[in-house]
Amino acid sequence: MAGTGKPRLRVSQNVCNACQSCQAYCSTAREGACAPSLSRVRVYLDPFGARHRITICRQCKNAACAKACPEGAITLSADGTRWDLDEDRCTGCFECVEACPFGAVFRHPTKQRPIRCDTCNGKPLCAEVCPMGALDWEDG
C-alpha cells in the first residue's frame, strides 16, 4: 500500500479473523517450528467478542527495548525502518522484554534470548499471509 512516510506494518485490530496464520508462518519461517510461543507476532483471541488483539513490534522511533539493553544489542537498521537484534551481543537478560510498553518483545521459551520482530528485513511474512488485511505492509 502506498503511503507517504517510511515503510511500516499497519495493524488493523478489528478485522483479524482469528486464523493465526501470522503466528504459524512467523514461527515456522523464523524458528523452524510452529508455535505461538515462538512467534514474533501474537494474536490474543477473544472467543466471546471476536475483538482479537494483535501484538507486534511497532518499531518505535524511541525504542524502549533498545534503550534498556545493557549490551547495545538492539540497533536501528541502516535504512532506519526497523530495530535489529544482534544475537551475538545479546546475553539474554530480558531487560528489553520488561521495557517494552506494548508487551511486544517476548521471551524465547527454551533459549536465553528474546523474540522480537525485525519485519523480516522489510518483507514481513505475517502481512503476506494475513487473509483479511489485519496486518498490512505499507511501503512508505
Add this chain to the structure above:
Amino acid sequence: MDSTGVYGWTGKILRVDLSSGDIRTEDTLRWGAEYFGGRGLAARIAWDELPPGVGAYDPDNPLMFMPGVLSGTPAPSSGRTSICAVSPQAYPLEWFTRASIGGHWGTELKYAGYDGLIVTGQASGPVYLWVEDDHAELRDASALWGQGIMATQKQLLSELGDDVRILTIGQAGENRSRIAIIATETESAAGQGGFGGVMGAKNLKAIAVRGHGAVHVADSRELLARCAVVRDGMMIKYARRRRTNRIEGKYKQKHYACTQHCAVPCVTFYSDVPGAVYKDRKYSGQFHCCAPGFVKSPQWDVGFEAGFEVAQLANDYGLNHWEFRFGIGPWLHACQQRGELEMLNGDRADLNDPHFWVKLIEKTALREDWGDCFAEGGQRAPALLGAGEDLINQFYPAWGQASHWDGHGSFGLPSYPYWLVTGLQWAMDTRDPLGGGHGHTTNFSSMIRTIDKDDKVTWDKVRQLSERVYGVPSAADPWSGYRGKAHAASLHCDMNPLKDALGICDNIFPLIVDLKAEDLQIRAHGIEGLDFEYYFTAPALGLDMSRDEFYRTGTRIFTLERLLQIRNWARDRTVDETVISYLAYPETDPNPVTGDRVCVDPDGFGQLMDEFYALRGWNRNTGWPTRKCLEQLGMGSMADDMEQLGKLGEEV
C-alpha cells in the same frame, strides 16, 4: 529441526483414567504411523482396546480427543480434532464413530505436547482436567456443574488465564442426552454423535489446556512455499470469502476462522443481537453451517433475532443443532400436518413461535417433561412420545442422524443422480458421512444448476474430469443414472477419514473443480488440486511415500473402521441396506433433469453396492473385506484376527 526426527507428531498421547485418577503418557508411535493421527489413530487404538459389548455410557468407553497429525503446523485449515468413542446417538446400536471439532483447542493440545488424549473411567464426582505442558491434573468441578458452555468457559478463563483453550459440555451433556455436544468457543462443536453425553456420564465437565511447546515440521521452507501455493488454489474456489474483514451490518458481522490457518472462513460472528424471547439478553457468537436454519426453513420462519437466540441457547445448553434443524423440527412439522403433536403435554408446539423453540431447547437439555423424549435424539423420540413413528424414517437416513446432502427428507440437495453417491456413502458409514465426506457435493453436484444443459462441450469436459478423478466418465454426469456412482462414493469414503486424520477442513478439501479453467480442474502454480493434500503434507511430515500410497491411508482407515464394525457390531451387507428405505421416498425437490421427483430403485442401488464392494475387494454377499484386500493395505494381522472370528470375507 526436532532432535527426535519426528515431524507433525509431538510423540506422546495423554491417558487419563477418571476412576482411578491415574494420569500417564505413552509413545504415540507405538501405534505406528500408518493411520496418521486424528480419526485414523483413534480407530487403530480402538481396534486393540475396544472390545464388543461396551456401551456409550459405560466407564470403559474410551473417549478419544485426537487432533490431526497436521494440526499445529502451518498447513492450510488444519487445526481440526476428531473426537471418537462409542456413540449414544448411533441407532439402532450404540457403536464406535467420530465427530470433528474446530476451534483452537486441538492445536493447543499439540503445543502442550500431546498427539491425543484418551479418557476412560468415571469420576466419583464432577471434575475437569487441567493440562499445561507436562502437568496434568483432575480438579473439582462441582461449581461448574449445572453451568452452560459459555459460563463454564468464562469461569475457567478467569481462573486459569485467557490464553487457555477449553472443551466443555453444557447441561445436556451432564444429563446424558444422546444429542449433547462437546464444544469450544461459541459455536465450534463435536456436534454429531452425542459425545457430550459420554463426557457427562464420565462426570468430566471440561478439559482446559495451555501449551508452550511447538510442532516440528520436516522442511519448513518447502512447507511454507507449498502452503502458499495451496492457499492460492483455495482462493480460486473461495475468492468471494477473500476480502478485507469489514465489520458490517446491524450486528457488526465479521468473518471468524473456526480453525487455524483458514484463509477463507465460512463462519460469521454477530455481536449483541437482542433476544426475542429473553428480551433482557443480548447474544454474541458465531453463526454458520445449519444455525441460520433456526431462523427460517421450509417449515418455519421465526425471524433473525429469534433464530439467532435459539441457536445460541442450543450452543450454551450443549445441544446438536443438526438434530433440531434437519430432524426433530421437520418431523414435528410432518406430524402436525396430519394433526398430531400440536400440543406437547399442554405446551403448544408452534414451530413459528420462538417461545416454543426456546422451550424445546431448554426442556430437552434439562430432560424436563416431554423434553426427556427429545433428549434421546430424533430417531428414538417418536417411540417414546407414542406418535409419528411411521414418519421418522423420512428424515433419518440411518444410524440415528438426520438428512444431509442426500436429496431427501429435509435436505433437498443434491438432485438425482448425485444423491446416489452420497446415499452410498451413507450406506457404508457409521454416521452421517457428510461430516467429513463432502467432496462430490462441493465439487460436482451443483453443476446441474450452473452449467447449461445444452452446453455439450462443457459437459464433455465434465465427463473427462470425472474420468480423471474417479476413473469413469459417468460419475459426475447428470444423465448417467446409476453408472459410475460407486466409484465416486468409494473415493469420498476414503477422502473422508484421510482429511480427519490430517486435521484439515472437510468443507474446503478436496479442491477439484474450477469452472473457469479450460479443463475444469483447479490448479495453482501448475499443481493440481487433486494433489494438494499430498503436496503440503509431504514436507510437513517428511513423508517417505508416493502420492498413491499417501491417499491409500484413507482407504486403510476406512477399512479398519469397517473391521471394527464387523467384529464388534456384526456389520454386514444387510445393515448397509438400512438406507434404502429412506432413499425410496421421492427426492425432496423436483429433479432439474427429469422434471419429477425420483425415488431410488432398490435393485439398482443393490447393484451399486455390489460395485462398491467389488471396487474395494469386499465380499459382495457379506460386505466383509477379503484377505487380499487387507493384505494389500498392509493389514495382514487383522485379516488373521478376522479369519479366527470367522468374519473374513470370502474372495470374490
